[in-house]
Amino acid sequence: MTLSLSSIAEQLGLEFTGEDKQITGVNTLEKAGPGDVSFLVNPKYARLLETTSAGAVLTGPDYADRVQSALISSNVYLDLAKIVKLFEVPQGRMSGTSELSCVHESADIAESATVYPFAFIGENARIGEDTVIFPGCYVGESTVIGRECIVYPNAVLMGGCELGDNSIIQPGAVIGADGFGYAQTPFGHMKIPQIGKVCLGDNVEIGANTAVDRAALDVTSIGPGTKIDNLVQVGHNVQMGKHCLVVGQVGIGGSTTIGDNVVLGGQAGIADNVTIGSNVKVGGQAGISNRLDDGSVVSGSPSMPYSTYLKAMGVCAPKLPDLFKKVKKLEKRLATLEEAQGDDHDKT
Structure with a gap:
């Protein structure tokens, strides 16, 4: 299926910027080609906007000026699902009830x-x-x-x-x-x-x-x-x-x-x-x-x-090996003190 960028924007009620292009699919910023629309959901991947080959990028208004063509969304993840739906190829081709059922x-x-x-x-x-x-x-x-x-x-x-x-x-x-x-x-x-x-x-x-x-x-x-x-x-x-x-x-x-x-x-x-x-x-x-x-x-x-849970696992758990060593040392010191007290008692 091929859809123009302007058609996608119209169907989803989105603004688009840049050149209107023919879009044939959806892919990630790293793997998208000129015929693909890609997306930026997580800002930590914004650096990929500089190197992507995507024909257009679905993104928020803060990043739209960093790509040649953009679909501008206030909820990128939701609109991504809608775009993928446009290009989805349903499983199966049959209709009716098979005689073999x-x-x-x-x-x-x-x-x-x-x-x-x-x-x-x-x-x-x-x-x-x-x-x-x-x-x-x-x-x-x-x-x-x-x-x-x-x-x-x-x-x-x-x-x-x-x-x-x-x-x-x-x-x-x-x-x-x-x-x-x-x-x-x-x-x-x-x-x-x-x-x-x-x-x-x-x-x-x-x-x-x-x-x-x-x-x-x-x-x-x-x-x-x-x-x-x-x-x-x-x-x-x-x-x-x-x-x-x-x-x-x-x-x-x-x-x-x-x-x-x-x-x-x-x-x-x-x-x-x-x-x-x-x-x-x-x-x-x-x-x-x-x-x-x-x-x-x-x-x-x-x-x-x-x-x-975060305190127990993030703060306490990493300290358990050191705590175990300290306990073993304290046990040895306690045993030494008890032995010494026992010797003093025997002398009296």
Whole structure:
């Protein structure tokens, strides 16, 4: 695709300066060529403006005069996403329902939906308008998928699950597998049937190879606008609010409640039955076992306020080797003093 710089500016409602050029793509300041539009989000890379070969640069007003052609933005990162969207090439080229797919006769598939070969659509499943189901997907019985969704190859939506409009399920994700529930008996672990479901709101994205387990009896719920990265585990009965960000390899224990606008850093672990308020930020690899109130910012394992964590790890931790040496010296001095006191006592 080729778009003029002026056309891009008009579509995004941006001002542009310099020569109007034909743009064929987007790239970084270091790798962009004359046909690319590049971007400056972080000021620490401003030095690259002097050497970039980009045809134009998306940047704030403070840097626009340092390049020959510029798109001027008050929110560069947001407008970058919009520009990339203009040049995005969607995955797949097919339309309609393939004869090589397996679709139950009772399934309701919108005429504008696309079902690729070797996808399975179960009994009483419903698929909304303009939704795309890629090869190898399993859509279980009575599962409902909204409109304009994308379910990428080999993703699984088990029976009875619900997916809101404009949502994305990345390859290999599993929605609605059994939660991890067992009763301990003298004869071993007896499986507790998981008969609930999973409900995902509108504009939710689930990353590749992430698992969202069905509830034991009720609903595992992910709120509208929440984005979950790859390789995340969401346990059964979890209730997660709106517009959360969950980074890769996070594990969320069963029956945990999470508010709105929560950020969970990579590899954070959340214990079962924990309540996390809204607008909470949890650092990477943090361990959360107790309630976090609204607005909390924590890190570490066990978790602590972020300011305390910085002091503990940034100030105290580097001094531990020297502190260890001092303690060993004090132990030796103490042992010498105790030995001397013992000798004096024996003489008396």
